[in-house]
Each structure stands twice: as structure tokens, then as C-alpha cells.
Amino acid sequence: MRVVIIGGGAAGMAAAIAAARRGHRVTVLERGRKMLKKLGVTGNGRGNLLNCGPGQYFGDTAFAAKTLEHMPYERIAAFLEDAGIPLVHEDEGRMYPSSYLAASAVDALKWQADRLGVETVVNTRAVRIEKGFRVHALRTVYAPDITLKSGRVKPGEAIGEETVCFDCDRVIVTVGGAAAPVHGTDGTSYGLLTDLGHSMVPVHPALSALLTDQKAVEGLSGQRVRAKLTLCDACGKQLHQSEGEALFAEDGVSGIAAMALSRFASEGCVLHMDLRTAVTGKPDMDVLAWLRQRAETRDRRMLLLGAASPALTAALMRRSGGSLETLAQLIADFAVPVTGVRGFESAQVTAGGVKTAEFDPATMQSRLIPGLYAAGEVLDVDGACGGFNLMFAFASGLLAGSIE
Ligand SMILES: Cc1cc2nc3c(=O)[nH]c(=O)nc-3n(C[C@H](O)[C@H](O)[C@H](O)COP(=O)(O)OP(=O)(O)OC[C@H]3O[C@@H](n4cnc5c(N)ncnc54)[C@H](O)[C@@H]3O)c2cc1C
Known part of the structure; x- marks a missing residue:
């Protein structure tokens, strides 16, 4: 089956790897210049990837609990270890990569996705999902990078946009929420799901000053x-x-x-x-x-x-x-x-999001539109500080990617 994943964050990459392992042809669309940009700055650059203690979730807590019943801590940890990321335990159940570098988790997951043949398309922002499915997107065109006299490379400026479309059998939406817009999550992508009839629980900043x-x-x-x-x-x-x-x-x-x-x-x-x-x-x-x-x-x-x-x-x-x-x-x-x-610019996560009652916590499939899936922060689940947010992103992403 051909699977398109919208959003190259933690949930998107977990879904991509899970789907590619099942033999599907997977394409990930990411609006930014790089995949997994946010993951690289988590935990002050140390990457608090999971938490092995009791779940601490808000929003639809029952949905979060069911998701983690279907994809428990042990399976997510095994997924990360299998991707080449040894985990170490800190106080209060916090789990970090043994390198204490979020960047090493980014590199390992990217390598794993590449090895499985996942196609990654950056600078490409999905704007509409047509049922059936066709994903309409805008690709930003950049001028060539400039090498300065100092040897530093200055990235080329955006000079335009072109329309691109991706046909597929399944779509997984992992566009994150409205927090930390500098990482591509400015709340504008909820429309991909609400335009198809999904509803929203109002959003506000969480884990902010x-x-x-x-x-x-x-x-x-x-x-x-x-x-x-x-x-x-x-x-x-x-x-x-x-x-x-x-x-x-x-x-x-x-x-x-x-x-x-x-x-x-x-x-x-x-x-x-x-x-x-x-x-x-x-x-x-x-x-x-x-x-x-x-x-x-x-x-x-x-x-x-x-x-x-x-x-x-x-x-x-x-x-x-x-x-x-x-x-x-x-x-x-x-x-x-x-x-x-303090507003979304300073917040680490989004409280609220797309209504979870409209998704099946065992598969993350939409109850309104078969073949459409959502995972991660885009949904109405947010976690306490301590690795719970990435854990939900990985868990729900892995379930969404487990398409038979
Ligand atoms: C500074 C900071 C530190 C954090 N530290 C931790 C931590 O240590 N532990 C923890 O558990 N959580 C932490 N979090 C929270 C955690 O990073 C997020 O909850 C998690 O990354 C959510 O994963 P996601 O895949 O759902 O969304 P994201 O990781 O936000 O990824 C969504 C991706 O989708 C892309 N995108 C959005 N719209 C479109 C579109 N229309 N088309 C294509 N691409 C699109 C975005 O560019 C982005 O790359 C931190 C957050 C921040 C900001």
C-alpha cells in the first residue's frame, strides 16, 4: 500500500518506520527544511524520550491510557533500542538516550527510515487532503545556498512556491500542535483534519512560563x-x-x-x-x-x-x-x-487539539474517514514534563503506522 505521512516529527517518523517495516511504500512530507527538528532540541538538547513510570496525561486521559495499553512503554523502548538508541534511566522514570544527546536519536531514526526506503520530502507543506486519497501540498523553492568569504554557508532564501500532489491509499496526519511555532507547528495544520469533518477541543499553551x-x-x-x-x-x-x-x-x-x-x-x-x-x-x-x-x-x-x-x-x-x-x-x-x-511561542506543548473520540486508540484510524489516521500532539492529549509527550507521540505514531 502507498502511505503518505504528513509531518516529519517524532510521531511521523515512528509511523513511517512502522509502516515501512510492514512493506508499505512510505512518503513523509515535512514543511521545514529538516526532519525531526523539534526532537533535536527536546530535554534541553538531551532528549527526554520516554518515561517508564505511571502515565501523567491531560486532555483525553482515557484515550492516552488506551493508546499506551496497545503500545506500552516496553514496546516503545524496544523500538528505540532497535533503531540503535540505547536508553538510560534517570530520576522519576525519565529515559534519555545513552549519549544524552537528542541529536543522536534524530540521526538514528533518520538512518533507520532511510534504510527501510522511506521517502522524505522536505520544504513541503500539506494544505488539503482529498478523500480517496490525494494530498495537496505547497513546495517552497529556495535560491541556491551561498558560501560566504568566511567559509560559512548561508542557506538560500525562499523565492517561491509550487503545487505538488501525492496520491496514496492511506494518510497519517502527524502535524503536531500550535506550540513552538519556530519548529513548524503553528496551529495552521489542524485544518487538514477539520476540513474533513473532524472537530477540535480548543487549544492553549501548556508547559509554558x-x-x-x-x-x-x-x-x-x-x-x-x-x-x-x-x-x-x-x-x-x-x-x-x-x-x-x-x-x-x-x-x-x-x-x-x-x-x-x-x-x-x-x-x-x-x-x-x-x-x-x-x-x-x-x-x-x-x-x-x-x-x-x-x-x-x-x-x-x-x-x-x-x-x-x-x-x-x-x-x-x-x-x-x-x-x-x-x-x-x-x-x-x-x-x-x-x-x-506565556504564549505558544514559549510553550513546549499544546493542550487541546483534534477530538480523540473521533479516532480509534488501538489503530489511530479516524472513525469518520476510513484510511485516515492521526497521531501525536495534533490530538487532544498532552503530558506532564518528563518524557510523556514524546512517549505519546512515539506510541500513537507506531500504532498509526501498523497498517495491515
Ligand atoms: C523546547 C521543547 C522541549 C521539549 N522537550 C521535551 C522532552 O524532553 N520530552 C518530551 O516528552 N517532550 C518534549 N517536548 C514536547 C515534544 O517535543 C512534542 O510533544 C513532540 O515532539 C510531539 O511530536 P509530534 O510528532 O506529534 O509533533 P512535532 O514533533 O511537533 O512534529 C510535527 C511536524 O509536522 C510538521 N508539519 C506541521 N504542519 C505540516 C504540514 N501542513 N505539512 C507538512 N509538515 C507539517 C512540523 O514542521 C513538524 O516537524 C518539548 C517541546 C519543546 C518545544
Whole structure:
């Protein structure tokens, strides 16, 4: 059978390799200049490819669970190892390539696809799927690359577009979501599926920085702390908790722990930061007793010397107004009003997407249009930080490519 896959990301490449192994003739269309560009930057370039712990998914969690029942962790790990990517285990179930280089996973998957005869067509953006199937696409034409005097090669500029069509028996849509548009995922490709009658769950940025009241984080930009974070709504109801690194910015808080809350955050929420570990070294410290003990041997200005950075000390002292009780309260609960979430440009994943009820989680085939499949972030499934998003992309891609 002839299979066209739209989108050369993690899900697309997994689908391509699975389909080619079953003897199908596979073509992958990728709008960017390179396949797997996003995979190459994941996990800060280290590639947190999977997570061997219990699944942590949002959106249609039941669909995610069923997908991973049909394609469990062990089979995805075996697929990666078979592609030549040994995996190593880090804390909290996070799995990385043994090289700790996402780029090596990119190279290995590309090589595997090449070896199986997968045709990859870059600079080609699918714009419409005609039932039956014919994929209509626009190919960007570039001027030749220029070699500068320094020896550096400057890629040629785009000079036009030409229409191209691909006929096939099966189409797999793996175009990603709306997050990180610099990697070719700007949300414009949902139309490929909605034009065919599929519906959408509204999208918003997830795993992004929290925007906060600037006064509340004044002077703290660039400070990293280990903290326990609790996000509450305007009525004080707890929405979600996380623990780990938080990084202050001019206009908010990022870092893994803060980003984990972004899916639940909106204007009016309050971020409660428990800084006891960062300041006292102990998560359950009685901070007032700890401060009183320190106050016996040092004057007020030196209370936090050696325990917190000068910037954090200054912010805490300023907000405490000189009261020991207020300072203790602030260390246990540094509350910051949330004004929103940084947009898709800064987000790692998309919450929401194409409605999963319209797809079969065993095969990823559309329930509306036989022969049409979707996998990866384009669907209404997003995972927590820790390898869950790539895991869903690989799992659903492998199922979609398992066409008989
Ligand atoms: C900075 C960053 C770090 C991350 N780190 C991690 C991590 O460590 N672990 C983890 O699990 N997840 C991580 N993620 C999330 C993870 O990368 C994604 O969830 C995952 O790549 C989704 O895979 P996908 O194949 O569905 O989509 P993508 O990988 O986004 O691939 C979609 C591809 O489709 C192409 N495309 C789009 N529209 C068209 C079209 N019309 N025609 C042709 N091609 C098209 C795009 O150019 C893109 O290459 C990270 C994301 C970012 C941005």
C-alpha cells in the first residue's frame, strides 16, 4: 500500500518506520527544511524520550491510557533500542538516550527510515487532503545556498512556491500542535483534519512560563530556587501542585515546576511558593523557630546570610517589612499573583487539539474517514514534563503506522 505521512516529527517518523517495516511504500512530507527538528532540541538538547513510570496525561486521559495499553512503554523502548538508541534511566522514570544527546536519536531514526526506503520530502507543506486519497501540498523553492568569504554557508532564501500532489491509499496526519511555532507547528495544520469533518477541543499553551504581577517578583529575575509550588484559583481553591526548579523572570516564573502548572493557570490565580527547602534546607522546617534561633547570634540584616542569595534575601526582607513572623510566613508561602501564561511561542506543548473520540486508540484510524489516521500532539492529549509527550507521540505514531 502507498502511505503518505504528513509531518516529519517524532510521531511521523515512528509511523513511517512502522509502516515501512510492514512493506508499505512510505512518503513523509515535512514543511521545514529538516526532519525531526523539534526532537533535536527536546530535554534541553538531551532528549527526554520516554518515561517508564505511571502515565501523567491531560486532555483525553482515557484515550492516552488506551493508546499506551496497545503500545506500552516496553514496546516503545524496544523500538528505540532497535533503531540503535540505547536508553538510560534517570530520576522519576525519565529515559534519555545513552549519549544524552537528542541529536543522536534524530540521526538514528533518520538512518533507520532511510534504510527501510522511506521517502522524505522536505520544504513541503500539506494544505488539503482529498478523500480517496490525494494530498495537496505547497513546495517552497529556495535560491541556491551561498558560501560566504568566511567559509560559512548561508542557506538560500525562499523565492517561491509550487503545487505538488501525492496520491496514496492511506494518510497519517502527524502535524503536531500550535506550540513552538519556530519548529513548524503553528496551529495552521489542524485544518487538514477539520476540513474533513473532524472537530477540535480548543487549544492553549501548556508547559509554558507563568506570567505574574511584576512587583511581586521585582529584583528576582534570574534567580533559581527549588520550591514546592501550589496554584490556587481566585477563591483559594487548590488547582494543582508541583515540586522542583523554579526560575524567576522579569515578568513571571518559569522552570520545570512552574511550567508544570501552566496548563491550569489563568489570570486571577495565585502561585504559592514554599521556599523552605531553598532557604532552610528542610521541606518541613518550623521557619519561625529557625529564624529565632539564628536571630540569637546575628542581627536582622544578616539573618539569611549563607541561606539565601542576596537577591532573594532582599526581596524577602522588603516584603516582610522587618517582621520576623512575616518573614517566616513568606519563606513558607511566597505568594505571587498570576496574570496569565506565556504564549505558544514559549510553550513546549499544546493542550487541546483534534477530538480523540473521533479516532480509534488501538489503530489511530479516524472513525469518520476510513484510511485516515492521526497521531501525536495534533490530538487532544498532552503530558506532564518528563518524557510523556514524546512517549505519546512515539506510541500513537507506531500504532498509526501498523497498517495491515
Ligand atoms: C523546547 C521543547 C522541549 C521539549 N522537550 C521535551 C522532552 O524532553 N520530552 C518530551 O516528552 N517532550 C518534549 N517536548 C514536547 C515534544 O517535543 C512534542 O510533544 C513532540 O515532539 C510531539 O511530536 P509530534 O510528532 O506529534 O509533533 P512535532 O514533533 O511537533 O512534529 C510535527 C511536524 O509536522 C510538521 N508539519 C506541521 N504542519 C505540516 C504540514 N501542513 N505539512 C507538512 N509538515 C507539517 C512540523 O514542521 C513538524 O516537524 C518539548 C517541546 C519543546 C518545544
